[in-house]
Amino acid sequence: MTGRPPAPRYVANARMYSPAPGAAAAWKGLFAWLARESGVDLDVVDHAFPLALSDLWARKDLGAAFMCGFPFMLTGDRPRPVAAPIPSGALYGGKPxxxxxxxxxxxxxxxxxxxxxxxxxxxxxxxxxxxxxxxxxxxxxxxxxxxxxxxxxxxxxxxxxxxxxxxxxxxxxxxxxxxxxxxxxxxxxxxxxxxxxxxxxxxxxxPIPFLVAAADCPDEIITRLQATLLTLAAAPACAPLRDRLCLDTFAPVDIAVYDLMLRWDNEARCVGYAQPR
Incomplete structure (x- = not known):
């Protein structure tokens, strides 16, 4: 008689928003909370510069990693959106x-x-x-x-x-x-x-960079991760993490709004301004 196969493990990474050691440590704390509350096994992996972000986004075991909306819209092999952060502060107006x-x-x-x-x-x-x-x-x-x-x-x-x-x-x-x-x-x-x-x-x-999972990540995993992230603002234990991450909460990802980035790209290219110079 054989036991159940081990639950799959997924990787998490916040390189895009880990510009200081204190921020990186806080993201690790948030991912630990996310794994505990969602029941999804997450391993935080290092993927620091000069490693290419494109290699991180292409991982088959990706569960939660930040991706900029511009490369997301440009690629034909897109990972799956999970949730978008809503930073704290007047600039953001409570939006992602x-x-x-x-x-x-x-x-x-x-x-x-x-x-x-x-x-x-x-x-x-x-x-x-x-x-x-x-x-x-x-x-x-x-x-x-x-x-x-x-x-x-x-x-x-x-x-x-x-x-x-x-x-x-x-x-x-x-x-x-x-x-x-x-x-x-x-x-x-x-x-x-x-x-x-x-x-x-x-x-x-x-629209802000958002957390993504691998293209073939199961629906159940995406749902559990997203549902947990959307409760961040109401989780008392996460108040110190929210403070250290200058973060209010997370929101669902509306891919349609990221068309803005393609429009801006096209506007510049149409007048011969391909590179900022």
Whole structure:
């Protein structure tokens, strides 16, 4: 007589929103709560830079990992949406949205985005919304007005918000894009950063990166994970985690709203502005 086969285990990862050790530790705590409350076995795996996020998203045992909506919309082999975070703060208005903060070094002469024109522009990756697509969309009216390159040089791919800040502080770029939620987390866990950078512009809001599971993850697993995440705001034991993660709760993912990212991409390409420059 044989026993039951062991329950499948799934992997979880919050690399996109682990820009500081304190944030990474808090996500591990949240995933532990999620596994306990949902009954889904989750193993938190490290998948740090320079490992490719595309390899993480392609894992067959993926249970919960953050994915940007832009590459999600561009790929033909999509993982399954689980839930989208609703960050805390006035910018987000209680919705699963975010923006890009355009930052400069605090000790530089730049007081506005226009002051940085002619300098060096950083970007994260060409398939990033916050670090490329939203940046380009924000610069598009200036590009149309000037009809030429706005910057002397584009520097990238810098890949992560943390590396954008490192490039700013090293003087390698004059202005760079920062995912607003990632910046919130960096400032929460590294308050001294507030005196080192200055935000000179903020892009329009867009739907935020969300947790995804493998394309063939069973419906039951998706349902259990999502149902548990949607209770986060009402879970008293999670109050410290919510504080450390600058997070209100999670919401269901509405894929239709992510068409915005494709529209912004198309608008830029139609006028010959394929790369922010």
């Amino acid at each position: 949205v975010y923006a890009t903060r355009l930052a400069v070094g605090a000790n530089t002469r730049f007081q506005s985005l226009e002051d940085t024109f002619g300098g060096r522009l950083g970007y994260t990756a060409s398939d990033s919304h916050s670090g490329y697509n939203a940046l380009r969309h924000h610069l598009l009216p200036y590009f149309k007005r000037h009809g030429a390159k706005l910057y002397q040089k584009s520097v990238g791919p810098l890949t992560t918000p943390r590396r954008v800040i490192e490039a700013l502080l090293a003087g390698d770029i004059d202005v760079g894009p920062l995912d607003s939620y990632a910046l919130d987390l960096m400032l929460r866990h590294d308050p001294a950063l507030a005196s080192q950078i200055r935000v000179v512009a903020t892009t329009d809001l867009a």
